[in-house]
Amino acid sequence: MALRATSRPHRVVVIAVDGVIPFEFSIPARLFGAARDATGRPLYEVTTASTDAKPVRTNSDFTINPAANLSDAIRSADTVVVPAVELAELDPHQVDVVIETLRHRPRGSRIMSICTGAHLLASAGLLDGRPATTHWNHTAEFSREFPAVRLDADVLFVDDGDVLTSAGAAAGVDLCLHLIRHDQGSTVANAVARLCVVAPWREGGQAQFIEAPVPDNEDASTTSTRAWALERLDTDLTLASMARHASMSVRTFTRRFRDETGTSPNQWLTRQRIDYARRLLESTDLPIDQVADKTGLGTSASLRGHLRTAIGVSPSTYRRTFQPAAMNSGRTETYPLV
Missing domain, CATH: 1.10.10 (Arc Repressor Mutant, subunit A)
Known part of the structure; x- marks a missing residue:
């Protein structure tokens, strides 16, 4: 879904509950907070909220002090983030409040989870019948508890339009960069990646990180x-x-x-060519056949087939969705499973 045309920053609310894992919790503020327009204006406003605006215990030896009450912050949220939590340390009352809040989030907003945060989305019924992912070490448990979810244990993140999930830890970085690229275009996303000293995108899925x-x-x-x-x-x-x-x-x-x-060499090579094609579609006006030729995908028909298989859209649709000019058009589009 593309950002609505607006002069105010996109509002991101990060939910904190007891047992939250500090690294994943900090990712949205660091990544979204680094996104600026050409004049230096922040493109996102990130707020941390707890169920009662009181300090929250992390799974480490310190607490955090959220700035807002969740029920108040959620009213103006464009994106709601549920970061990773230590599942054994969850407070049932806080979980109930979060689930009820997620079910009644503002119309038109999107929601994303990082790592085990997907358990809270699934508990709220938001993932039933939808593709999703979580940390590879929790996939067996997740599948048993939430059989209605179409779990994909091999990917770094899943974008299913208004609901997005990511795998463990640093996959939250990948998902935030993906959203920044979707919202603001490649130039802004790449600038954020450089500032935060992370890769603009990573090849392969989380299968490469399994023991x-x-x-x-x-x-x-x-x-x-x-x-x-x-x-x-x-x-x-x-x-x-x-x-x-x-x-x-x-x-x-x-x-x-x-x-x-x-992954296999041929699968890796095809993915690199598709990723290169995506970058060219995002950043140039080259005709589709030239993009296909430059990326080694051969013909425009071959490029269309590969791109549709990989992300479910045609090259022209992808270009309209992800080029910065399209981002400012006010259109709302849905980007399928990555």
Whole structure:
């Protein structure tokens, strides 16, 4: 959903409850708070709220003092954030208040969770029948407790329009940057990423972070080959040519590549080409066939097919949605599962 045309900053309310995890709790204020327009004006206003405006215990050895009462802050919220919580430390009364608040949030607002915050969204029934994600270490428990949710344990985040969920910890950074890019365009999102010294986007899903054996020979890495390939996306890269560059057999290269990235070389290569195409669609006016050629996706028909498979929209629709000019048009559009 695109931002409504307005002169005031987009209002973000971050909910704090006992057991909140400090790192994930701080992500929205840091990322959204760094977004500025060309004149330096803040594009977001971030407020922290608790159920009773009293100090909240974190899962560490300190408390935080929210600035507002949730029932008051929610009235003007454009985006509501439920950060990660230590599930064993949740206060039932606070949970009930949050669930009721989420169910009656302002019309037209969107809601996002970070990590285990998805449990509160699911408890409120907001994820029933919808795609969602959470930290990989909690997916089995989540699936048992909320069978109506279409849980995807492999992705960093899911954007289902007005309800968004992210995987563990730093995936909250990925989701905030995604929303900033959606709301304000790539230029602003990239500036925020540079200021916060984080990657503007990360390749692969959270499968790459699930506990797995360390490769036997750590010196034999595919990192340099991935960098080499990224500079040649418009060429005819093959599995054999990448293995040759890495001085490995195809079989060894494929196994090592999956160990390091959580995906196969061909899947990774296609994703890089799609991501490059998205950046070109966001930042240039190149015709669709030229974007396809520059990214190694071949024809405009191939680009359309890949983009629709990856994110559910055509190149022209994506360009209209994500270029800054479209962001200021006042249109409301829905961006599907990423």
